[in-house]
Amino acid sequence: MVHEKPPCIGKNIQRIRKQQQITLSVLAERSGVSKAMLSQIEAEKVNPTVATVWKIARGLEVDLDTLIKGESEKAKKFMVTRAEDTTTLETVENGPHIKVLSPIAMAEDLEIYLLTFEPGNVLESTAHEPGTEEYLTVFKGEVSVKAGAKEALLKEGDFIIYNCDIDHTISNESPEKSVVHMIVRFPKRQWE
């Protein structure tokens, strides 16, 4: 998401520094950034370079994007999606029955599905963008999972994580129906 305003780094730094109960002098020593500069930054009087902010993040022992992004005040969520309201995806012939559990607005980097494979059903997927992962839970039956050159047979209660930025396939080669919970985790959006 492209923000309308530059990040309030100074405020974020000050909040975290106070939470950690350290002074400007201590942070200056830990970070290698002068006390005067830290004061100016916290007061939003200067626009620091990225390297300077990186040094401060190191001194505070937080990730750089923690300083860049502040706490966002969000309304508490409580959203139910009823079974009969979930979106069903039609896949190719001989594909599984797919229900989309996660609403679009849930999280931009997570999608959650419920897949029902009749015997012989196959779900073939091409490579997604680099860094994408899938997490599968087998609720019922068994499925075979292939990603790249690797393959595994999963039974009820098994769990798997794999990168799906390579071609990958899920199939039910057993004589019984199988039900799989699938989470697709994308890396943060990089460009349109």
Next chain:
Amino acid sequence: MVHEKPPCIGKNIQRIRKQQQITLSVLAERSGVSKAMLSQIEAEKVNPTVATVWKIARGLEVDLDTLIKGESEKAKKFMVTRAEDTTTLETVENGPHIKVLSPIAMAEDLEIYLLTFEPGNVLESTAHEPGTEEYLTVFKGEVSVKAGAKEALLKEGDFIIYNCDIDHTISNESPEKSVVHMIVRFPKRQWE
């Protein structure tokens, strides 16, 4: 995670700009940062301020931390956790049977569980840190979910999202066993 080196913003900017097939002049126009500056940044010859990088992120229509963090070269994951190897958590008396599906190393902000509630079982939780969310899929039976003042009865196939940085409870008030898939999503780690 605290990095050992400052981020290679210039390289990230250049990669994304080339992926979008735009020139330095075009990016200069879109971002409000001079063409010469962009050239120096991409060549890692200068250390830009955060505001300048923010302008470039806007011009590229990407999130700021996309520029700050590059693509991480990771080995492809393919990790199976067998049903019999999943960790079982003992909860309080009359609590559900909890299996931890996600290995610790999976993702620092996601935990995945399989919960089995016998009739009458209750899982009470206190508030987690701000921004934490839970996503539940009811695989079998039905459960009642309460978060703060809100409550819902979920049946098989239903899905729910809620903030769990408030007290919340999941209970099986039906005469049948119920099975729930639960994902806990934490906000990014901010400090120790």
Next chain:
DNA sequence: AACAAATATACATTATATTATACACTTTTA
């Protein structure tokens, strides 16, 4: 209340980011 210590901010100076312009190189057009 007075003083000392700790902490934060102000300011002059130095270092470097940022821009406008010129130049170099590559690609396209006539």
Next chain:
DNA sequence: TAAAAGTGTATAATATAATGTATATTTGTT
């Protein structure tokens, strides 16, 4: 082939970041 256009880089001038030091403010001690 030569010229024009497009693209990226170099450079000097200007603006601002960053520091060392001094000063102001706040907190703690007597």
